[in-house]
Amino acid sequence: MFMGASTKQGQDIALKSREIVRSLISDKIDHLSTEEKSIVERIVHSTADVEYAELCHISSGFVECSIESIKSGKDILTDINMVRAGINKYSGEVKCFINHPETIKMAKKEGITRAAAAIGYAAEYGFKGIVVIGNAPTALYKVIELVEEGIMDIESVVGVPVGFVGAAESKDALEDTQIPYIITKGPKGGTPVAVAAVNSLIQLSKDNL
């Protein structure tokens, strides 16, 4: 199994792609650790967008905290179901509450997005683990708010929401916290970036046993 490929042909493609990615970005990620390199390489592999080599910022401690969380089988929480659908090799649970009746109720009552309300719902039931935001800046702001208020206690955040409204600012705000993170600077990011980061962490936690 290499980068999600389960057949010989799939693995050959993944290997060739990884070589191309390395030749394109190795000089830009020279300052990163081996594990951080492998996360960024997988993101560029998944998006075919070399810009991510420079847009990805990883806080010190992010890789260790995240691998520890995965090894101890803690839940992974995603903002939307597309992200959950892409994380398919985790032996623990991957949760998403965007369609949960309590989320829908909370969103209406508080006048917030469902993605943000879904984080609120996860905090209420006592979620611990890695939070993965691949789409909604409002969900990332909610994570920051609840952690800073001491209502939510998490291990790390994959914070890569996308869009021209609030995404860049929400990621800047995450950088100003004590939460271990990976972000993509600016408006870009999204579900494939989120999925690539998490699947890479899952792989690293297996290599690292």
Add this chain to the structure above:
Amino acid sequence: MFMGASTKQGQDIALKSREIVRSLISDKIDHLSTEEKSIVERIVHSTADVEYAELCHISSGFVECSIESIKSGKDILTDINMVRAGINKYSGEVKCFINHPETIKMAKKEGITRAAAAIGYAAEYGFKGIVVIGNAPTALYKVIELVEEGIMDIESVVGVPVGFVGAAESKDALEDTQIPYIITKGPKGGTPVAVAAVNSLIQLSKDNL
């Protein structure tokens, strides 16, 4: 309901984003029809990547064939589950066979990727409708092969596989067929592009009733 947003805050963000997208790309998509513009705008909204304004190529007839297919409730077939998870407002069925036992058997037997075998399985059971390839070039090549051999009969293809190995070439090959298509030129593309295109077509088919 606007661009997938179901709450007031979500709709406000989507509206503001659409305005920003228009200001960034309107000169680049001036030659497109109103429907085509709305598809490309949604792709740029979903990826926060203005490059897609120029990378998206849409064949004449693609919008009409796709809307007709959606209106008549035909199935939508996706290469991977992440794409299926993002298409959430369709009253018809959205199918993905990548984890189907027959697909896994066929991939092993023929030495092809599971994404390609999943297309082969869909052809066998007589799939008709829109095919959506958001990830695997091998799946797009399989669609082209089966349509050209007369084994598969489809309405249109959202052909936006991503990657440095084969993706660009597979999309060039689709452009050389008679199949109505949307593609993204070059290595870039991916699940958010695929989902944005399909969700935009679903919205257009409702506006167009």
